[in-house]
Amino acid sequence: MASLKDLRNRIASVKATRKITKAMQMVAAAKLRRAQEAAVAARPYAQQMDAVLHNLAQGVVDRDNASPLLVGTGKSDTHLLVVMTAERGLCGGFNSNIAKLARYDASKLLDQGKTVKIMTVGRKGADNLKRDYGNRIVEKRDFRNVRRISFADAQGVADKILEMFEAGEFDVATLYYSEFISVISQKPTAFQLIPANVPAAESKDRSAAVYEYEPEESVILDHLLKRNVATQIFRGLLENGASEQGARMSAMDNATRNAGEMIDKLTITYNRQRQAQITKELIEIISGAEAL
Amino acid sequence: MSGTFRFELVSPERILLSDTAEEVIVPGVEGEFTVLAGHAPVVSAILPGVIHAKLMASTKGIYVDGGFVEVNPESVTVLADSAFIVDEADERQLADALSDAERALDQANDDDALRHVTSAIEHLKGLQRKRGI
Numbered sequence: 001m002a003s004l005k006d007l008r009n010r011i012a013s014v015k016a017t018r019k020i021t022k023a024m025q026m027v028a029a030a031k032l033r034r035a036q037e038a039a040v041a042a043r044p045y046a047q048q049m050d051a052v053l054h055n056l057a058q059g060v061v062d063r064d065n066a067s068p069l070l071v072g073t074g075k076s077d078t079h080l081l082v083v084m085t086a087e088r089g090l091c092g093g094f095n096s097n098i099a100k101l102a103r104y105d106a107s108k109l110l111d112q113g114k115t116v117k118i119m120t121v122g123r124k125g126a127d128n129l130k131r132d133y134g135n136r137i138v139e140k141r142d143f144r145n146v147r148r149i150s151f152a153d154a155q156g157v158a159d160k161i162l163e164m165f166e167a168g169e170f171d172v173a174t175l176y177y178s179e180f181i182s183v184i185s186q187k188p189t190a191f192q193l194i195p196a197n198v199p200a201a202e203s204k205d206r207s208a209a210v211y212e213y214e215p216e217e218s219v220i221l222d223h224l225l226k227r228n229v230a231t232q233i234f235r236g237l238l239e240n241g242a243s244e245q246g247a248r249m250s251a252m253d254n255a256t257r258n259a260g261e262m263i264d265k266l267t268i269t270y271n272r273q274r275q276a277q278i279t280k281e282l283i284e285i286i287s288g289a290e291a292l
Numbered sequence: 293m294s295g296t297f298r299f300e301l302v303s304p305e306r307i308l309l310s311d312t313a314e315e316v317i318v319p320g321v322e323g324e325f326t327v328l329a330g331h332a333p334v335v336s337a338i339l340p341g342v343i344h345a346k347l348m349a350s351t352k353g354i355y356v357d358g359g360f361v362e363v364n365p366e367s368v369t370v371l372a373d374s375a376f377i378v379d380e381a382d383e384r385q386l387a388d389a390l391s392d393a394e395r396a397l398d399q400a401n402d403d404d405a406l407r408h409v410t411s412a413i414e415h416l417k418g419l420q421r422k423r424g425i
Contacts, residue, residue: 041306048302048369052335052362151304151374211362214322214336223337224360227373234304 004277007270011263018259024090025252032183032245038149039180039238046235053196053228055211056221067218069225072195073171078115080138080170081106082161082193084177084236085125086244087144092251094178094186094244099128101188102176106133117170121157121237138169149241154234161233162226165194177236178243184250186243193232196225297329298367299345301354303375309354315346316368318361319411333364340393340412342378342419343370353378355419357389358408378419386423390416 002010057070083102085095102125106116119139120126126140141157143149161173173194178186191197213220299313316327319341338361343354359372376385393412400406 038305042304044300044307045302045304045371048362048371052360052371056335154304211333211335211364214320214334220335220337220360231304 004270004273007266007273011266011270014259014262014266018256018263021252021255021259025249025256028091028245028249028252032242032249035238035242035245036180039235039242042235042238046231049224049228049231053221053224056213056217056224057196067222067225069165069194069229070196070221073168075171076114078117078170078172079109080117080119080161080164080173082119082121082157082173082175082233083125083129084175084233084240085120085122085128086240087123087142088244089124090251091244091248092254094247095122095124095128097186097188098176098178099125101190103129103132105174105176105190106136119161122240138164143237149234149237151230151234154237155230157233158226158230161193162229175232175236177240178247180239180242180246183246186247191232191236193229196228295329296348297327297331297365299347300367301343301356301370301372301375303372308372308375308377309345309352311345311347313345313347313368317344318368318370319343319356320361327363327368330365331363331368335360335362338370338372340408341415355381355389355415357393357412383420383423386416386420390420 081102083098085098089095102118106118109116116133116136117138118129118133118136119141120129120137121141121143123142123144126137126142129137139160141160143153146153164170165173172192175191175193177189177191179189181187296312296314299309299311299316300307301309314328318325318327318336319339320336321339322336324341325336338356338359340357341355343356345352345354354370354372354375354377356370356372356375359370359375362369362371374389376389390413393409393416396405397409397413400409
């Protein structure tokens, strides 16, 4: 049985842990607000981009000569999985959920006899996938030293992906990130990046599509498709940023609560033992006095 | 109200400007053009340069580093690669943009890219001169 001193030490240590998790939770809450604002602020651009792209893609008649970014290479032999995770842990299942989804898809693709290549964005994803798919990781990026994700960071990742695509290193690219639904709920998501995921034609908004284009449609479409890759990656990074902080906040909230429960339990044990010792000493004194 | 339309300027990171405008001058790749209310629908790529927007109360110059503009009779939306409002930018921002452009000049390998970058440098230098730096 632990002595009173041991118990006192344990209580002190759990209290210190609780202080840390509480502080981390508060930091995550503050960061979450900023991350959420960034994600919301970036939305209009992505939406507008989608709308223009949508209009343009409907006008593409000659699908055989259209950009491979839109219609694909005609094959789907080699898949590139772009796995985006956080740089830090201690955020519940956030990183492992994304990695799990990617791992699941990778094994499915491998079973179908496809070639799988992996690009990781974020240190945790690389650590997580290193063991099973270490030899398939073709590129690692991390933003460890980036305090605030900017569009240029996303552009860097996009440039690398486009370069690989033009070199014919893969046919289909899929983005893995965590969609931010609410503070307590983040959903790991797979998003097909190349060929572009343009929704099917809707006949009713044909009238909205009579734009004139400068320069010609195909040139603009080409440029927009490239730009769209960067935009989608940027969106993924921002969603991830908000999700990470949300996940960390709820993980730390749980940890704080658990620490609180543990302190309560330890305190009860401590009080009981102290009482037992006092009683024991009293009995000794009384029985000693009676013996006289 | 006739004679006015919505003018929105968005960069990938945020909405920079969203206001009612009377007239907007855009540096398109095939020449500058002026947009008034009721303009025919156009989607155009833009060259780096300054967009002049005549808003209800004021006139604003916005430097954009390339991008797209979508025009339809009721609204103008600029999707800028990156942008700042000229009057609100500080000297460092101008200098940063200029050094970025100069770095890109060395890497420009085709006519389009070259045209893009020279336009950026020209306009940024013009802005600096105006401030007497």
